[in-house]
Amino acid sequence: MSQLSVLERLEILADAAKYDASCASSGTTKRNSKGGKGIGSTEGMGICHAYAPDGRCISLLKILLTNHCVFDCHYCVNRKSSNTRRARFNPQEVVDLTLSFYRRNYIEGLFLSSGIVKSSSHTMEQLIEVARILREEHDFRGYIHLKTIPEADPELVAQAGLYADRVSINVELPTVAGLTRLAPDKSAPQIEGAMGSLKQAIVEAKDARKRFRHAPKFAPAGQSTQMIVGADAATDTDIVGRASTLYDRFRLRRVYYSAFSPIPDASAVLPLKRPPLMREHRLYQSDWLMRFYGYAPHEVQQAAGADGMLPLDIDPKLAWALRFRGDFPIDVNRAPREKLLRVPGLGVKAVNALVAVRRQRRLRLADVGKLTVSIAKVRPFIVAEDWRPVLLTDRVDLQSLLVPSVKPTQMELFA
Amino acid sequence: MKPFRDMRLAEAFRIQLAAPDDFEDWRNAARRMIRADVPPDRITWESPADQSADLFAHGDRRLPPPPADAPQPRASRDFLQLAQSVILHSDSKRFSLLYRVLWRLQSCPRLMEDKADPDVRSMEDLARQVRRDIHKMRAFVRFRLVESVNSEQVEHYVAWFEPEHHILRANAGFFVRRFTTMRWSILTPRGCLHWDGETLQEGPPATRADAPSGDPVEALWRGYYASIFNPARLKIGAMLKEMPRKYWKNMPEAALIPELIAGAQAREARMVKAGEQDFGERPQSLDAIGDAILACRRCEIGCNGTRAVMGEGASTATLMIVGEQPGDTEEEQSRPFVGPAGRLLRTHLEEAGIPDRRTYVTNAVKHFKFLPRGKRRLHQNPTAKEIDVCRWWLDGERALVKPRLVLALGASAARSLLGKTVSVQKVRGEPHMLDDGSELWITTHPSYLLRLQDHGRAEEEIKFANDLRKVAARLSELFERGSPQD
Incomplete structure (x- = not known):
């Protein structure tokens, strides 16, 4: 077989990597290339250098080192039994690509993953080699995210953290049953064990740096994971519960959700129908509620219907508010910040602004209107100086008043 | 006052x-x-x-x-x-x-x-x-490498950008910190920045013509952009919100967007079609499955013009025996296990004391995959994909017959039941639990025995017989506990 060109291999290996949702390049230490031999900087906030028509940002060069794989996970386009085209890069080629993209300001850095070749440890060594060349030989100071292979030698995983800003291990599926069925070669205890030891290493390195200024940094942007949504029977309630245990147990920075999407040459075990993209969006919203709005996992789960699914037509915050109307209306002039955060339509910024303004004067409905996108959405849930929703909060058809986009049907004339 | x-x-x-x-x-x-x-x-x-x-x-x-x-x-x-x-x-x-x-x-x-x-x-x-x-300037500036006149010169990267506000000077620090060791210039209609590795200089407003028009690496970047895009999830609004059209003209990858969008639906449809397994409702009887597999064209073997072969035996059998696929004789007679391998199997079943009336025999793949060689049709192993697709029919048979024991002959049959490829020699001779609660036993395929010679054959045949004896013992154990049948 003739050798494929760099472009052809890049296309194959980028195509194979696109099902990883994460592209974050934020949350690491601040550094720049002043006084160094190479290039690169990270300034806290990540930068999205382009957006693809799928609405996802392109921040990192996201590729696999190779898409050959000895595993046979049904949801994966690179599984052993798939007849997708195969290619591989050697570490130096990935380094060259990363640097030439970085110099032209196309990317923030590299997100490298790989299919498993020979053995898990061998594959991990190759991934680390790329990071090592970038950091040591080229003094590259941009962002590096390494996907870690749970089955690899723990020593290697520890080494990855020394070069990378972020390390991640995918839990793949929200339930153990799903994992056994769809990823027969992977084991849930092994994945969790590896996440546990990564957490340990991150915590230890942080601690060491408090005491010794020159202690090495270990994955300063922390670890993240990804779950595939809609490939198994897990409900949103299951997924939210699973995500919150992961956050607690492994101190993850992020749990990414990837709506299962049809892949070329799919395995016969998979569902053919994809879950609505909206489902992924609602799960991210619920994630936000837990991380920034002070909702407990069981409260987010209360927003789900009897079937354990979050409503698709309204966001989980509104769903929760409609279910617990007894907690509303909330007085914007008196209620504590946590209560204000529960009002549908009020974001964190708006709440901060409201709290700042009310130190000076009483808030009227018009003031709230200036600080939010849609006062109509907020109105039924608040009390202001000149506003009281009276019966509005308790109206049965409140949802349809707030979300008219859900196909307004003509009322019967004599109903 | x-x-x-x-x-x-x-x-x-x-x-x-x-x-x-x-x-x-x-x-x-x-x-x-x-x-x-x-x-x-x-x-x-x-x-x-x-x-x-x-x-x-x-x-x-x-x-x-x-x-x-x-x-x-x-x-x-x-x-x-x-x-x-x-x-x-x-x-x-x-x-x-x-x-x-x-x-x-x-x-x-x-x-x-x-x-x-x-x-x-x-x-x-x-x-x-x-x-x-x-x-957005930090995100969307695109440097292009200028062909240097003499080779000793340091590489020079030049970008053309059109900021909306007076941000050029305020943004200079970012590019200096990031590209300290590079020589670069950013040209804009409001003024220019030049960095030579040590000092920053400002220049008068420039025009697009002052900037280079291309860079060979852009072909790689465009290839990357097109490949990282997932056509199965088109969200144009989300893209436009963060990357409005006004920036497109200075981004080499943006020229691809219209064709990517136009091709997306077609690409997704192709993917879904290629992976088509929407079999619809499960047939409610074995006869219905027998009819349906004749018309099944969901994989290449299904389309090779051969006749599908349905399983046969007791419709409430306790033991289901699963082979790989029909062979030459089976396809001609349209019955499973009637060729040489089938005869060998029957001899061994009799020896082990497994009666016909308690068994149902079928195959993991229903059509015959072969390579034509003159007048002969040479057997070919089905691929993992073909086995996985055909699993739908086997699952249907299992759901109707409800066997307590399943015996898989060979690696293809094992894959069809377990969903993964296993090594037969490692997993033979012991029970495996299937998700419907039935027990799976795995052994070699009799045709494997037929291919062996002399000593090796004798050895493997003993192992095969041992496996069958274990299955027979398990079968009678189940009956002693009082089975409704028989």
Whole structure:
């Protein structure tokens, strides 16, 4: 077989990597290339250098080192039994690509993953080699995210953290049953064990740096994971519960959700129908509620219907508010910040602004209107100086008043 | 009341700033005017980039001397911070907005906290637009490598960018910190930046023609952009929100967007079709499955013109025996296990004491896969994909027959039941639990025995017989516990 060109291999290996949702390049230490031999900087906030028509940002060069794989996970386009085209890069080629993209300001850095070749440890060594060349030989100071292979030698995983800003291990599926069925070669205890030891290493390195200024940094942007949504029977309630245990147990920075999407040459075990993209969006919203709005996992789960699914037509915050109307209306002039955060339509910024303004004067409905996108959405849930929703909060058809986009049907004339 | 005030009301002033983004200059002038007690509506602000919109604007260019005893103007830190961003905006009214807020701050020092105040909100809006423009410049600047005239020169990277606001100078630090060791230039219609690795220089406005028109690496970048895009999840709105069309003309990858969008639905449809397994409702009887597999064209074997072979045996059998696929003889007679391998199997079943009436025999794959060689049809192993697709039918048979034991002959049958490829020699001779609660036993395929010679054959045949004996023992064990059948 003739050798494929760099472009052809890049296309194959980028195509194979696109099902990883994460592209974050934020949350690491601040550094720049002043006084160094190479290039690169990270300034806290990540930068999205382009957006693809799928609405996802392109921040990192996201590729696999190779898409050959000895595993046979049904949801994966690179599984052993798939007849997708195969290619591989050697570490130096990935380094060259990363640097030439970085110099032209196309990317923030590299997100490298790989299919498993020979053995898990061998594959991990190759991934680390790329990071090592970038950091040591080229003094590259941009962002590096390494996907870690749970089955690899723990020593290697520890080494990855020394070069990378972020390390991640995918839990793949929200339930153990799903994992056994769809990823027969992977084991849930092994994945969790590896996440546990990564957490340990991150915590230890942080601690060491408090005491010794020159202690090495270990994955300063922390670890993240990804779950595939809609490939198994897990409900949103299951997924939210699973995500919150992961956050607690492994101190993850992020749990990414990837709506299962049809892949070329799919395995016969998979569902053919994809879950609505909206489902992924609602799960991210619920994630936000837990991380920034002070909702407990069981409260987010209360927003789900009897079937354990979050409503698709309204966001989980509104769903929760409609279910617990007894907690509303909330007085914007008196209620504590946590209560204000529960009002549908009020974001964190708006709440901060409201709290700042009310130190000076009483808030009227018009003031709230200036600080939010849609006062109509907020109105039924608040009390202001000149506003009281009276019966509005308790109206049965409140949802349809707030979300008219859900196909307004003509009322019967004599109903 | 101050004696000057009434007289000054009639006066108007024009203030000419040195540069459109010079905060210090504005600040000095503003302090002076506040101290001289000049109200906001008496001042017209101008800068080289912002000629007064009011053609009839008039006013004294000489600024009034502030009274010696006038107090120092006060401004909160929030105001100063926000104002430094606001001043970079291209809106020519920004200077007077800032002055108006500064004027109001003198009597209302906590004004900035009132986020609902219209002036404060305008400042926040302008600052947000400036911050966004700064961020987008960091994201969307695309450097191109200039062919160097002589090889000793350091590589020179040049970019063309069109910022919306006066952010070029404010953004220089970012590019210096990131590309310290590179030689680069950023050209814009509002001015240029040049970095040689040590010092930063500013240049006059440039045009697009001054920048290089291409770079060979862009082909790789475009290839990457097109491949990382997932056509199964089109969200054009989300893309446009973050990457509005106005930026597209200076981004090499953006030219691909229309064709990617146009091709997306077709690509997704192709993917779904290629992976088509939408079998619909499960057939409710074995006969229905037998009819349906004849018409099944969901994999290549199904389309090779052979006749599908259905399983046969007791419809309530306790033991289901699964082979790989029909062979030459089986396909001709349209019955499973009637060829040489089938005869060998039957001999062994009899020896082990497994009666026909308790078994149902079938195959993992229902069609015969072969390679034509002259008049003969050479057996070919089905691929994992073909086995996985055909699993639907086997699952249907299992759901109807409900066997307590399943015996898989060979690796293909094992895959069809377990969903993964296993090594038969490692997993044979012991029970495996299937998800419907039945027990799976795995052994070699009899045709494997037929291919072996002499000693090897004798050895393997003993192992095969042992496996069958174990299955027979398990079978009678199940019956002693009292099975409804038999």
